[in-house]
Amino acid sequence: MSHRKFRWGIIGCGLIAPRFTQDLFDTGEGTVVAAASRSSQRAQHFQKITGVPNVYTSYQTMLEQEKLDAVYIATTHNFHAENARLCLEHNLPVLIEKAFTQNARQAEEIITLARQKNLFMMEAMWTRFCPAALRVQQLLAEQAIGDLQQFHADFCVRMSPFSKKMMPWNRMYSPRLAGGALLDIGIYPIAYSRMIFGQQPTTITSSAQKSWSGIDTTSRYHFTYPSGAESIMKSSFTTAGSRDARIIGSTGRILIPSLHSADQLILKQHHQPDQHIACGTPSFQYQIKEVHHCLQNNLTESTRMPLDETLQTMQLLDTLRQQWNLTYPGD
Secondary structure (H helix, E strand, O other): OOOOOEEEEEEOOOOHHHHHHHHHHHHOOEEEEEEEOOOHHHHHHHHHHHOOOEEEOOHHHHHHHOOOOEEEEOOOHHHHHHHHHHHHHOOOOEEEEOOOOOOHHHHHHHHHHHHHOOOOEEEEOHHHHOHHHHHHHHHHHOOOOOOEEEEEEEEEOOOOOOOHHHOOOOHHHOOOOOOOHHHHHHHHHHHHHHHHHOOOOOEEEEEEEEOOOOOEEEEEEEEEOOOOOEEEEEEEOOOOOOOOEEEEEOOEEEEEOOHHHOOEEEEEEOOOOOEEEEOOOOOOHHHHHHHHHHHHOOOOOOOOOOHHHHHHHHHHHHHHHHHHOOOOOOO
8 A cells, every 4th residue: 555646535625625625636645536426516526626437326325335444424414424434335435524424422332343354444534634623732841831820812803794604594503414613613623622631621611602504603611720721712603703812721722823824933932032933834734644554554533633642622512502402303
């Protein structure tokens, strides 16, 4: 496998799939040889804009007819567990777009199946693998800002009322498709907090504003940890606001402009001039290369995005939804 390009299949031909296809090509390590969508029109459009040689309207047919090394799942959240299970039953490694599943129960089920079958699986939390996140982890490990005290992060964007994403029929408003701000964009600051603290919070308080359909449009989260440190976060797709983050320690701060797509950091240490740290362009390439590294080395999990951490993040999302009395069909 190390002497040839990785052959990928994609399940789901929505907006994110073309970007994955291009970034995979740009790695020089692999290519998308097939994609499947239940919509013939969407599959054909995807083929037209990406040049992928084969498209299908049946996921199972693609998995049976194509010789694949891995599958990227890019469907809506509610289908992730079902799609992953199908791939695992065909003995194929899986990269699953965030949020990993609809709920923690589904996450635990497919993680258990992957481990039973000794197959690779990882959540496509792409920001985890970008240079900025790695540099943050290094700075924290070096105690560059002393003891960790607070993490502040928002992901707020007011989508145009004329945007397709704001139309009542869009997936963002659909409980059936596990819509809402939490699983779509709130997961960015929440997963980041899980990364930097490395543990579950001891207390969780939150609030949410809901749409006419019952999903969360704006939500706030406050986590506290055994040390007394805290995470204060917000996400919204109806309110304009920041997408930046701050990590505050006893001797300094790390500022992260545009948390989910940061290409630089600002390190502020007591009695020292600010350091502007360039981190390189964020891209899906880094998470793709991590998958390739794991497959080449016969690893069934990534040490940088372990499945237990993914499960713990899903448990946090479940707790928040329980506080809001927000359920999806199939929970």
